Amino acid sequence: xxxxxxxxxxxxxxxxxxxxxxxxxxxxxxxxxxxxxxxxxxxxxxxxxxxxxxxxxxxxxxxxxxxxxxxxxxxxxxxxxxxxxxxxxxxxxxxxxxxxxxxxxxxxxxxxxxxxxxxxxxxxxxxxxxxxxxxxxxxxxxxxxxxxxxxxxxxxxxxxxxxxxxxxxxxxxxxxxxxxxxxxxxxxxxxxxxxxxxxxxxxxxxxxxxxxxxxxxxxxxxxxxxxxxxxxxxxxxxxxxxxxxxxxxxxxxxxxxxxxxxxxxxxxxxxxxxxxxxxxxxxxxxxxxxxxxxxxxxxxxxxxxxxxxxxxxxxxxxxxxxxxxxxxxxxxxxxxxxxxxxxxxxxxxxxxxxxxxxxxxxxxxxxxxxxxxxxxxxxxxxxxxxxxxxxxxxxxxxxxxxxxxxxxxxxxxxxxxxxxxx
Amino acid sequence: xxxxxxxxxxxxxxxxxxxxxxxxxxxxxxxxxxxxxxxxxxxxxxxxxxxxxxxxxxxxxxxxxxxxxxxxxxxxxxxxxxxxxxxxxxxxxxxxxxxxxxxxxxxxxxxxxxxxxxxxxxxxxxxxxxxxxxxxxxxxxxxxxxxxxxxxxxxxxxxxxxxxxxxxxxxxxxxxxxxxxxxxxxxxxxxxxxxxxxxxxxxxxxxxxxxxxxxxxxxxxxxxxxxxxxxxxxxxxxxxxxxxxxxxxxxxxxxxxxxxxxxxxxxxxxxxxxxxxxxxxxxxxxxxxxxxxxxxxxxxxxxxxxxxxxxxxxxxxxxxxxxxxxxxxxxxxxxxxxxxxxxxxxxxxxxxxxxxxxxxxxxxxxxxxxxxxxxxxxxxxxxxxxxxxxxxxxxxxxxxxxxxxxxxx
Numbered sequence: 001x002x003x004x005x006x007x008x009x010x011x012x013x014x015x016x017x018x019x020x021x022x023x024x025x026x027x028x029x030x031x032x033x034x035x036x037x038x039x040x041x042x043x044x045x046x047x048x049x050x051x052x053x054x055x056x057x058x059x060x061x062x063x064x065x066x067x068x069x070x071x072x073x074x075x076x077x078x079x080x081x082x083x084x085x086x087x088x089x090x091x092x093x094x095x096x097x098x099x100x101x102x103x104x105x106x107x108x109x110x111x112x113x114x115x116x117x118x119x120x121x122x123x124x125x126x127x128x129x130x131x132x133x134x135x136x137x138x139x140x141x142x143x144x145x146x147x148x149x150x151x152x153x154x155x156x157x158x159x160x161x162x163x164x165x166x167x168x169x170x171x172x173x174x175x176x177x178x179x180x181x182x183x184x185x186x187x188x189x190x191x192x193x194x195x196x197x198x199x200x201x202x203x204x205x206x207x208x209x210x211x212x213x214x215x216x217x218x219x220x221x222x223x224x225x226x227x228x229x230x231x232x233x234x235x236x237x238x239x240x241x242x243x244x245x246x247x248x249x250x251x252x253x254x255x256x257x258x259x260x261x262x263x264x265x266x267x268x269x270x271x272x273x274x275x276x277x278x279x280x281x282x283x284x285x286x287x288x289x290x291x292x293x294x295x296x297x298x299x300x301x302x303x304x305x306x307x308x309x310x311x312x313x314x315x316x317x318x319x320x321x322x323x324x325x326x327x328x329x330x331x332x333x334x335x336x337x338x339x340x341x342x343x344x345x346x347x348x349x350x351x352x353x354x355x356x357x358x359x360x361x362x363x364x365x366x367x368x369x370x371x372x373x374x375x376x377x378x379x380x381x382x383x384x385x386x387x388x389x390x391x392x393x394x395x396x397x398x399x400x401x402x403x404x405x406x407x408x409x410x411x412x413x414x415x416x417x418x419x420x421x422x
Numbered sequence: 423x424x425x426x427x428x429x430x431x432x433x434x435x436x437x438x439x440x441x442x443x444x445x446x447x448x449x450x451x452x453x454x455x456x457x458x459x460x461x462x463x464x465x466x467x468x469x470x471x472x473x474x475x476x477x478x479x480x481x482x483x484x485x486x487x488x489x490x491x492x493x494x495x496x497x498x499x500x501x502x503x504x505x506x507x508x509x510x511x512x513x514x515x516x517x518x519x520x521x522x523x524x525x526x527x528x529x530x531x532x533x534x535x536x537x538x539x540x541x542x543x544x545x546x547x548x549x550x551x552x553x554x555x556x557x558x559x560x561x562x563x564x565x566x567x568x569x570x571x572x573x574x575x576x577x578x579x580x581x582x583x584x585x586x587x588x589x590x591x592x593x594x595x596x597x598x599x600x601x602x603x604x605x606x607x608x609x610x611x612x613x614x615x616x617x618x619x620x621x622x623x624x625x626x627x628x629x630x631x632x633x634x635x636x637x638x639x640x641x642x643x644x645x646x647x648x649x650x651x652x653x654x655x656x657x658x659x660x661x662x663x664x665x666x667x668x669x670x671x672x673x674x675x676x677x678x679x680x681x682x683x684x685x686x687x688x689x690x691x692x693x694x695x696x697x698x699x700x701x702x703x704x705x706x707x708x709x710x711x712x713x714x715x716x717x718x719x720x721x722x723x724x725x726x727x728x729x730x731x732x733x734x735x736x737x738x739x740x741x742x743x744x745x746x747x748x749x750x751x752x753x754x755x756x757x758x759x760x761x762x763x764x765x766x767x768x769x770x771x772x773x774x775x776x777x778x779x780x781x782x783x784x785x786x787x788x789x790x791x792x793x794x795x796x797x798x799x800x801x802x803x804x805x806x807x808x809x810x811x812x813x814x815x816x817x818x819x820x821x822x823x824x825x826x827x828x829x830x831x
Binding site: 111112113120123 | 695699704
């Protein structure tokens with residue numbers, strides 16, 4: 001009645017859940033189980049204090065399907081291991097820009113191996129296969145046995161308590177299609193049952209034990225704290241140094257590039273690469289493309305890799321705006337913001353940046369312009385380390401266009417647009 | 423539950439005179455094949471002849487070593503299930519004294535100091551090679567001969583003492599024989615681990631004395647175990663054909679032998695891959711040099727891939743399920759396949775010539791096949807001769823009943 005008061009539902013009278021027969025010995029139980037099996041019952045079970053030989057066959061328990069679950073788990077682990085390593089190191093982040101940065105891979109070259117190389121992947125694939133196969137075995141076993149469960153109607157039968165010491169039980173569920181209270185009870189006693197009990201259950205919502213509920217609520221509340229602390233730390237600023245959880249990863253015992261080290265004759269910690277070493281991707285034997293030279297002279301044309309078209313000019317205009325315009329000005333007259341500011345402040349020794357429309361600049365071959373961007377000239381610093389070669393060529397193309405725009409004759413303008421110039 | 427009665431003496435009775443004749447024929451065939459291969463010697467070249475010999479010799483000695491390991495392991499863990507298959511394994515291990523005699527021809531290239539077989543035996547090669555000179559304290563001819571003598575003395579003693587003890591128990595039924603075997607096996611397994619590791623290093627790894635792999639002994643052992651379980655399965659099926667062990671060795675025992683074969687196939691792959699991965703990753707010239715001739719041309723790439731597929735993938739899938747392991751007529755197919763693959767593994771270890779660039783040597787020779795028949799004939803004869811005379815079951819072993827009633831859960 002307590003239940004009804006709390007939940008607002010009406011408790012039903014106790015309902016018959018199963019009939020429970022007790023047997024004196026494992027032998028009697030096996031014999032009885034064979035009879036129950038032969039009588040065609042399907043919803044029934046036996047309960048014993050220890051594994052009983054022959055009970056599987058007597059109950060007609062088929063071989064478990066658990067191996068298939070394990071196989072699926074293992075296969076998933078194998079594929080997950082391959083996919084994970086492919087994503088982390090071989091997917092190529094530039095093709096997946098739409099993925100949030102913290103989920104992107106690294107594209108590291110390790111020991112000069114390909115970024116996706118099976119031999120290196122096998123240990124991780126192997127471990128993940130084993131891990132997921134084992135988890136599938138444990139979780140699958142629990143699920144197939146309907147575990148865990150915190151209550152069963154059988155526990156309300158006092159006699160059943162001896163099942164863990166010295167008694168053997170056979171239970172036929174009331175929802176078995178062949179179940180009939182009267183006839184099933186007679187059948188069970190004909191099998192030699194020592195006693196037959198009614199297992200009854202109340203048709204009421206199963207209530208969780210109060211201590212369990214309290215514990216879960218407290219744990220759930222406590223579990224909110226760590227994410228809250230993390231969220232606060234991420235959203236606020238602090239003058240204190242950050243907490244290093246793993247000290248020897250944050251402060252590694254190692255030499256940094258410019259430190260001294262007496263272990264080497266030259267006293268430097270940083271080792272000089274052997275003469276002739278070329279870093280990965282730094283092999284530059286194309287003099288035209290990388291240095292703007294053809295047979296030792298400044299190139300008069302663009303290298304074959306560069307196609308001069310509208311897209312290249314647009315790129316060149318954008319890069320010019322970023323790197324060149326601050327000094328040379330958007331129009332290239334040498335009147336950029338830096339120059340104007342220097343005049344304002346009356347900076348001593350300031351020399352105006354060269355106008356790109358100066359006859360000297362206009363007459364330079366494209367290779368020379370490229371070299372000027374790469375290595376700098378007079379007081380102009382080199383930009384070769386900041387601007388990739390293709391972008392430098394794009395800027396050169398744009399500078400040429402800029403020069404043409406300031407040195408055009410009327411005939412250069414298409415006839416139908418000439419009117420606009422007036 | 424009802425169990426059929428079992429006549430142990432009929433189940434395990436010796437094969438008798440027919441088998442003695444079979445052993446005689448195998449001996450004759452073996453001697454003829456060895457003689458034939460010797461006459462081919464000058465034609466193919468003696469260094470190739472001795473490589474062929476070493477290839478097939480290593481193959482059969484590894485099978486016997488696998489058997490020795492199995493017998494001692496069963497004693498140390500006091501296994502009950504394996505008693506009914508143990509006598510056959512003891513007889514396989516019992517070939518080790520004969521194999522010690524068959525090792526003697528391999529001393530010819532060592533004592534004649536032919537650098538084509540073992541480069542470290544030749545003083546000229548050692549002098550001009552600082553790395554060999556540094557290893558000369560270990561890799562020198564007298565010490566090599568002494569070590570090999572120790573290995574074969576230890577193995578022959580362990581194998582013969584085990585077999586004699588077991589045969590004596592057939593008459594006396596004394597439990598003390600079992601207890602003695604257990605004590606000897608505990609010490610024997612330690613000796614076994616040491617001797618097999620050093621044997622593999624001395625006889626197989628030193629073919630390429632610049633190269634070293636710390637896992638080498640385990641690699642040789644894992645392949646030996648695979649080969650032995652396959653051989654035991656084949657012999658048991660053959661004995662059942664001959665009307666022996668029909669009930670004493672049941673599908674339960676085949677199931678367990680199949681599990682062992684499966685397990686060691688995976689173990690072999692694990693070890694082989696561990697060796698490969700570290701060498702591949704570090705990519706150091708003194709280590710990759712061993713794989714260089716084995717991946718240098720189409721033939722050896724094919725052999726490598728066939729090993730990967732045939733020694734691992736195929737048996738892994740074939741033996742994974744319970745179904746074939748419990749059916750001797752299916753299991754024996756897998757066993758024959760594994761015996762062939764184990765031979766291929768030995769071929770892969772012994773035949774590539776380290777000092778030559780890839781593709782410079784003909785990979786297969788008539789002597790390979792002739793000596794397989796030759797040493798194999800003598801090996802089989804040594805087993806069958808014992809089968810003809812002695813009981814095929816340890817009929818009064820205290821754990822025989824446990825073995826006969828054994829069931830996998």
